[in-house]
Amino acid sequence: MRALPPAHPFDDDKLKEECGVFGVTGVTDAANFVALGMHALQHRGQEAGGIVSHDPAHGFNSARRFGYVRDNFTKASLMETLPGSLSIGHVRYSTAGSKGNTQIRDVQPFFGEFSAGGAAIAHNGNITNAEALRRELIERGSIFQSSSDSECIIHLMARSLQRQVPERMKDALRRVEGAFSIVAMTRTKLIGVRDPLGVRPLVLGRIGEDGWALSSETCALDIIGAEFVREIEPGEMVVIENGEVASHRPFQPARPRFCIFEHVYFSRPDSILGGRSVYETRRQIGVELAREAPVDADIVCPVPDSGTPAAIGYSQESGIPYAMGIIRNQYMGRTFIEPTEQIRNMGVRLKLNVNRALIRGKRVILVDDSVVRGTTSRKIKEMILDAGAKEVHFRIASPPTSWPCFYGVDTPQREKLLAATMTEDEMCSHLGVDSLRFITLDGLYRAVGEANGRDPHAPQYCDACFSGEYPVEPADQIEKGFALKAAE
Template identity: 45%
Template sequence: MLNEVKSLNEECGVFGVWGAENANYLTYLGLHSLQHRGQEGAGIVANDGKRLRTYRNLGLLTQVFSKPEFLNSLVGDSAIGHVRYSTAGENKIENVQPLLFDFTDSQIALAHNGNLTNAITLKKELEEKGHIFKSSSDSEVLVHLIKVSNAPTLHEKIVEALNKIQGGFAYLLLTKDALIVALDSHGFRPLSIGKLPNGGFVVASETCALDAVGATLIRNVQPGELITISDSGMEIDHWTKKTQLAICSMEFIYFARPDSDILGINVHSARKRMGANLAKEAPADGDIVVGVPNSSLSAASGYAEEIGLPYEMGLIKNQYMGREFIQPTKELREKSVRQKLAAVKGVVRGKRVILVDDSIVRGTTCAYIVQLLRDAGAVEVHLRIASPRFMHPCFYGIDIQEKSELIAAHKSIPEMNQMFGSDSLKFLSEDGLIKAIGLNADAPYSGLDMSYFNGDYPTYLYDYESKK
């Protein structure tokens, strides 16, 4: 329940610019639109054609760039930026991206969205050869693999390195000569390219960031692609042709902003269809439909429209409490919910409430929110979840890598319903989710990674295989 409290966190957001004045400010604006994807740290690397400069720190974007001189110092007409939530590596300054590497003959900066499943093995092999890692993040592995390659060109070195890593990744690499874009062979994480009115290029994790800087979407990066953007234009290549689309279904369910389009599908519209399909599969006798702010509101409105009941604002979110309040213990998380949410007594009093949420992960705050509605006078609370049961860990970029963390992995639906104190509990089916998203891809599960729900992982898990 509650995006920020249930501790289901997207790993990162990346943004890049090539060929635009004030690339630093455009990158800042783009990252601001991606802040929901990571709140632990932020950074920007800018390129003036001669050298790369960086500034990064822990905290929200506005906290990191709290003084004008921090951003003003990053001059140039190209840049990459990153907002971070740690899925691999501790939350410390060394792990904040973009990572900038100074070599005797060159500089290279890297921003990574995702999680590598064989990073532990690769780091061990590289360390045994004398390589020293300056972060505990898995993102650094790629640059080390590039440097050990004997291939004659940087492009060929990158292709060779990418073929050694496994898992989920959307990479932005910046040199003084080019902005290089790479996506894993399954396209687990979304990545889009846009064009600015002046002809410059923009790359972003979500299309909402393209909109924020006035860029027009020109293409979505496809699995296995390696794209080079330079003063010569955009060159599209592949680091592998062995691809099978399996984009993270949680992007549509929870992570992405509702105004973003993923592979041509609007996120808000997909969530409304999830709610509508949930109403068809699991109707409830109620008087009003209430959504948990904010990512569940689209699904709740779809549920209400389909079932023919009023959609009401029965829960209010305190918009001035940032995500930085995430707390490590159950007691502190529940205290945080009290600050975060309030029930609207005049709306729910005397009503049978159908409460719609996007997903249940740990389930630690569900009982509290149900009780919040009952204390406000709701006579019944029927809990409806606009996704299937989250029963298996994710190893491609979400911070859930232990099955023990997932309540649905060890509790039945009746047991969860009793724990939460709800009058009934139902989840959307896998088929209902697939149809709601509607990718229509000629691939297993219509091109979606559904492993969180069914344990059918699109790749071998390498270092994480024992945790499956």
């Protein structure tokens, strides 16, 4: 079976999070809770999803499917095959592995049978030394079933001399470099762990008296009625069994470097990150952007939906009216068949339409979350001008994306990133707009709560896609010839 067709061209010009993870224990029919959580995390991965559950009578059971959660894990006939009070799930968008040609064997969670019993793991992030580990493991006799970097963890666990699964996992993850937030399960335990830098998110929630949940984001706790308890801390492992949560610290302490792009784009606006509302942070990004890059105009319009909170903030700070100048078609699916070149060339128009009566004769500020290749930005600009806009000014709610991410985000090769080959003025000319300004990295840091901006000697976030400063050396990529900023 093959994967879904590639995402629509409108989405191809956006950065993609790799996946979302979710787990539940201590509730009846845990897999149904997991399916709901996966649905809330669908924005983190739309390519495929999987669920593993366990109950004493039936042991471990799993289901992995391509496509949306709603199209697969809402069917009673499938969910009845996933009984038990303990379950984990995963939604996927491929970065490592067979990108664009995903096989069902690449879909998580992955399962392994050890001497201490079976275990399943779901991984969000990217292992930067996976290829070196894979070569080593294959030379020592391991047989891989997938092309995913995450499978290395299962093989490392299998080779551990520890008796208990959590201890085997600690052994395995000490060999791993890069970013990982993991939700795992044994027959009786739900396990959550974050890498020492805490690059990717993971939170803990409580369901009633005895139930617990682990999730990539707080919005998925809301959908199942769970109470948000706290974030799993960077470098922490929690083991939940019999309604009790035990905390472990298996790694050497490190200064956290949470992914700043979670605040800008990846996370849902109704989630909480680091005690801050994602929506409020994005609105504040718009405020900072208006202070840094003012321009005379008649209306402020978001590029929906990710540009909306920043556009609201820009409007509030600048005093320029906010308007829905672009309307998104909410019913445009991934599987739309584009049979002719003429239809393919319509591109963005299949998802976005300009509110012509509002735009005509206006000087328009368009607020978007990012510019990656610039292809979508050019098409949106053309649509706005075709609708009769007098001027078009782009304001971007993130700094220029000029470096690829190797920690669980799908980014193009560096030479395909517009900001890697052009200055801001050159990008403005290339896009054909009256002005183009990005928020500065200092402004972004102020928006996320760092009053003095970014400390160049001790940044609080992973901002490698903007700065080129990688907190974990991408060993596999360097082996392939990738040049770090210091080597340029």
